[in-house]
Amino acid sequence: MLNVFVTHILPVFSIIGLGYVLMHRHFIGDAFIAAANRLVYYVAVPAMLFHEVARSSFSENFHGGAVLSMLAGLALITASALLGARLSPKPTPFKATFVHSTFHGNLGYMAYAIAFYALGDKFFAQTALLSSFLIIAQNFLAVCVFAYFRPGDASPAARTGVDFTGTVKRILTNPIIVSVMAGTGFSYLSISLHPAVSQSLKILSGMALPLALLLIGTSLSFRALGKLLPTISVIGVLKLILFPVLVYALMRWGSVPRSFHMPVLILTAAPPATVTYIMASELGGDTELAAAATSLLTLVSGCTYAVLLSVPW
Numbered sequence: 001m002l003n004v005f006v007t008h009i010l011p012v013f014s015i016i017g018l019g020y021v022l023m024h025r026h027f028i029g030d031a032f033i034a035a036a037n038r039l040v041y042y043v044a045v046p047a048m049l050f051h052e053v054a055r056s057s058f059s060e061n062f063h064g065g066a067v068l069s070m071l072a073g074l075a076l077i078t079a080s081a082l083l084g085a086r087l088s089p090k091p092t093p094f095k096a097t098f099v100h101s102t103f104h105g106n107l108g109y110m111a112y113a114i115a116f117y118a119l120g121d122k123f124f125a126q127t128a129l130l131s132s133f134l135i136i137a138q139n140f141l142a143v144c145v146f147a148y149f150r151p152g153d154a155s156p157a158a159r160t161g162v163d164f165t166g167t168v169k170r171i172l173t174n175p176i177i178v179s180v181m182a183g184t185g186f187s188y189l190s191i192s193l194h195p196a197v198s199q200s201l202k203i204l205s206g207m208a209l210p211l212a213l214l215l216i217g218t219s220l221s222f223r224a225l226g227k228l229l230p231t232i233s234v235i236g237v238l239k240l241i242l243f244p245v246l247v248y249a250l251m252r253w254g255s256v257p258r259s260f261h262m263p264v265l266i267l268t269a270a271p272p273a274t275v276t277y278i279m280a281s282e283l284g285g286d287t288e289l290a291a292a293a294t295s296l297l298t299l300v301s302g303c304t305y306a307v308l309l310s311v312p313w
Contacts, residue, residue: 005306008118013302015210019217033218040212045108046179048205049128053183054193056125061187065256066264067133073247073268074137077238078103078145084234085149093151097276097285098231100145101293102238104138105270107131108176109212110298114305115266116209127263129187132180134267139171142279151284219274220295224288232293235272240297240304244269248313261313269304271297 022028053061081102085095105111115127171177186193193201225232244265251261277290 001306001310004310005302008114008309009302009306012113012117012213013299015213016217016220016298019214020220021217022214023218028218033215036211037215040208040215041108042175044204044208044211045112046175047201048112048208049176050179050183050186051193051198051201051205052121052125053128053180054186054191055198056129056187058129058184058187061126061129062184063256063260065254066130066251066260069247069250069254069256070130070134070264070268071137072250073243074103074134074141076246077243078141080242081238082145082148091151091286092149093280093284094231094286094289096146096149096151096283097280097287097289097293098235099149100142100279100285101235101272101276101290103243104142104273104276105134105239105267106216106273106294106298107135107138107267107270108273109209109216110301111267111270113209113213115263118305118309119262119266123259123263126260127266128180129184130260130263131267132177132184135174135177136171138273139174142275146279146283146285151286216274216298220298221291222295224292225296228289228292231289232296235293236297236300239272240269240301244308258313262309265308265313266305269301269308271301 023033078099081099085099088095088098090098111131112124112127116124119127185191247264247268248261251264256264272290272294274294276285276294277287279285280287280290
């Protein structure tokens with residue numbers, strides 16, 4: 001496991017650490033971070049995903065059993081978190097963010113980086129294609145959770161309720177989903193990319209993951225860590241351990257080919273996404289919990305990923 005950590009995990013987290021240092025040494029500022037985030041999210045990562053999926057074999061990279069295992073595991077983890085939240089005496093904003101953090105993983109930046117650098121091109125296309133189903137499910141569930149708890153009655157966003165139509169529109173126009181679906185169309189129809197187009201996309205893709213990892217580092221915050229550690233520990237057990245283990249058991253039960261196991265495990269073991277903070281802020285959740293859980297569990301995921309990559313699943 002130590003060799004896996006040093007070879008595959010440490011290089012990824014060294015770039016995250018560099019982003020944290022550059023941010024706190026004021027080498028980069030908020031303006032750069034905002035622009036870079038848009039560049040990664042709307043241009044570089046979609047270009048990388050389209051390129052990898054379009055030039056891969058659809059029949060080799062898609063498996064319905066793997067998708068169903070992920071979605072079933074997602075539903076079970078969310079239900080468990082909801083039950084725990086219902087029994088908790090914590091305020092409603094805290095409960096909503098707690099549940100949200102247990103299932104909404106950082107696929108676009110963290111999971112893709114681990115899959116790309118640890119598994120290589122062959123399995124990255126698999127990871128990208130399967131991730132689109134999980135991204136859609138996570139976003140729908142997030143909306144449902146906040147609609148169920150309706151936290152922050154004093155906030156304008158909470159009073160007006162959750163905009164389901166707007167959410168569906170955002171999901172359908174999500175650049176990651178659009179790029180994967182477009183790449184899937186090319187793959188399914190066996191449409192070849194012109195060498196010049198392929199090379200341009202490859203060059204553009206080169207900046208996606210390094211810049212994404214730097215941006216993860218700039219978002220880390222540990223100010224409220226102490227008082228929230230017990231809750232974050234529960235989130236970590238559910239998100240980083242139980243979710244992937246449960247999905248693995250479902251894949252074994254459903255006889256999903258072993259070649260799909262590791263890409264699915266990397267997706268399901270992703271730490272909470274930064275969007276948990278954004279939604280907590282917009283919809284009346286607990287922003288302190290979202291920021292602390294995302295930051296700490298991003299670091300902890302280095303160890304859990306090392307274990308996942310070391311076990312012969």
